[in-house]
Amino acid sequence: MEDEGKTLVIGGGAAGYFTAITAAEINPSADIRIVEAGKKILRKVKISGGGRCNLTHHCFDPKELSLRYPRGPRELRGAFHHWQPLDTIKWFEQRGVETKTEDDGRMFPKSNSSQTVIDCLTETARKAGIKTLRENRLLNIEKLHDKWKLTLAGGETLIANRVCLALGSLKSSGLEESLSKLGHKIHPSMPSLFSFNLKAHPLRDLAGISVQNATVLNHPLGKKQNGPILITHRGLSGPAVLRASAWDAENLAKLNYRFETEINWLGQMKPEDLKNQLNDFRKKIPTQRTSQNPFPELPKRLWIKILDLISIPLETTWAHLSKQHSRNLVGNLLSFRAQVDGKTTNKDEFVTCGGICLKEVDFKTMESKIHPGLFFAGECLNLDGITGGFNFQAAWTTGRIAGQSMAKSYPIETSS
Numbered sequence: 315m316e317d318e319g320k321t322l323v324i325g326g327g328a329a330g331y332f333t334a335i336t337a338a339e340i341n342p343s344a345d346i347r348i349v350e351a352g353k354k355i356l357r358k359v360k361i362s363g364g365g366r367c368n369l370t371h372h373c374f375d376p377k378e379l380s381l382r383y384p385r386g387p388r389e390l391r392g393a394f395h396h397w398q399p400l401d402t403i404k405w406f407e408q409r410g411v412e413t414k415t416e417d418d419g420r421m422f423p424k425s426n427s428s429q430t431v432i433d434c435l436t437e438t439a440r441k442a443g444i445k446t447l448r449e450n451r452l453l454n455i456e457k458l459h460d461k462w463k464l465t466l467a468g469g470e471t472l473i474a475n476r477v478c479l480a481l482g483s484l485k486s487s488g489l490e491e492s493l494s495k496l497g498h499k500i501h502p503s504m505p506s507l508f509s510f511n512l513k514a515h516p517l518r519d520l521a522g523i524s525v526q527n528a529t530v531l532n533h534p535l536g537k538k539q540n541g542p543i544l545i546t547h548r549g550l551s552g553p554a555v556l557r558a559s560a561w562d563a564e565n566l567a568k569l570n571y572r573f574e575t576e577i578n579w580l581g582q583m584k585p586e587d588l589k590n591q592l593n594d595f596r597k598k599i600p601t602q603r604t605s606q607n608p609f610p611e612l613p614k615r616l617w618i619k620i621l622d623l624i625s626i627p628l629e630t631t632w633a634h635l636s637k638q639h640s641r642n643l644v645g646n647l648l649s650f651r652a653q654v655d656g657k658t659t660n661k662d663e664f665v666t667c668g669g670i671c672l673k674e675v676d677f678k679t680m681e682s683k684i685h686p687g688l689f690f691a692g693e694c695l696n697l698d699g700i701t702g703g704f705n706f707q708a709a710w711t712t713g714r715i716a717g718q719s720m721a722k723s724y725p726i727e728t729s730s
């Protein structure tokens with residue numbers, strides 16, 4: 315059966331819903347349908363942010379905001395001038411979803427429930443007359459003169475004037491081949507935001523301990539990341555590690571997740587400053603045992619572990635600390651090196667990087683530069699943010715722009 319749905323959005327996630335709603339609100343007479351492979355729509359919104367949905371971030375400067383995206387910062391910077399977190403918050407608040415900001419800048423619905431966001435999106439879509447076709451997986455998309463022919467898993471075909479692909483991870487969409495045939499370049503999918511498994515985990519018995527201000531640097535070629543680190547049963551996690559995994563995602567995939575990571579447990583402290591501090595301890599607290607942790611920012615068990623790893627007896631006083639032990643302390647506190655052997659995907663927030671090459675998409679319209687009438691939004695593009703609500707913001711922004719241009723670039727149409 316052939317169906318003449320004129321504006322199709324493929325994917326019932328955050329980006330797909332935002333695209334469809336925007337298009338429908340601008341062009342109320344348009345026939346807009348969302349085609350979703352699964353039984354459930356907005357599945358990731360539901361589980362996001364531990365069920366609370368960290369829907370955006372309290373950062374309202376497009377330039378500053380764009381720096382939180384390891385892939386796509388340049389393209390998103392322009393797009394954020396068009397639709398940014400302030401717009402997102404206003405949009406949701408106008409539709410009854412009040413938001414709140416946590417100390418670290420993450421923004422959630424005041425209800426603390428992702429269902430509030432889902433209810434808002436589905437109710438707004440219903441009011442706008444958007445139809446959702448669930449359990450309809452798109453298998454193939456091809457050009458048919460100036461239209462699009464879409465083949466669904468059940469064999470049904472849909473004909474559309476314009477299509478927005480909001481597929482989430484391209485790899486799981488099954489459409490990589492179809493898109494390559496259309497001439498679109500695809501960056502290979504790979505995970506971003508993961509924890510590091512440590513080989514012969516030297517800190518395993520400290521699992522559960524976190525250090526609030528530490529720095530992670532992956533070798534070779536990593537980008538330094540500062541923030542909390544959590545020691546887990548498998549290795550290292552926490553915001554600084556997840557951020558480092560996102561920034562270095564492509565490089566770490568090439569290394570098959572076997573690399574060396576270096577931790578500064580004292581944040582940004584420099585060796586010279588620490589050497590001076592150890593000398594001060596010698597002078598000011600000569601009879602105090604080194605086992606008494608002198609660094610309030612460092613958990614005591616981690617301090618004792620570091621003394622143990624470099625064989626400093628617990629009864630050693632600061633006056634008796636040898637030069638070699640001092641050097642080892644500086645090395646292990648500021649450049650603790652560990653071999654990473656594999657990764658663990660973070661359950662709370664997981665994104666893939668890779669996807670449609672950004673050069674082939676006009677970020678003013680989200681339209682393909684190769685094929686007019688084909689639009690993209692959300693995670694299927696080769697862009698991704700660090701944790702903190704940035705990935706949903708990218709979905710809202712790209713969805714908003716795609717929806718607007720889909721609605722505006724064609725004459726008002728009727729669904730008959």
Ligand SMILES: Cc1cc2nc3c(=O)[nH]c(=O)nc-3n(C[C@H](O)[C@H](O)[C@H](O)COP(=O)(O)OP(=O)(O)OC[C@H]3O[C@@H](n4cnc5c(N)ncnc54)[C@H](O)[C@@H]3O)c2cc1C
Binds near residue numbers: 324362487489702
């Ligand atoms: C556990 C978890 C927690 C997260 N928490 C947060 C958070 O708190 N804050 C944040 O900013 N980000 C979070 N993220 C990331 C965020 O969920 C994604 O960045 C966001 O969902 C991307 O939206 P999207 O619409 O592009 O893709 P998706 O939400 O993945 O939606 C894509 C949709 O397309 C459908 N689809 C795919 N292929 C086809 C096909 N061939 N035919 C038809 N339909 C298809 C899929 O079934 C899916 O419903 C989290 C991710 C996970 C996994």
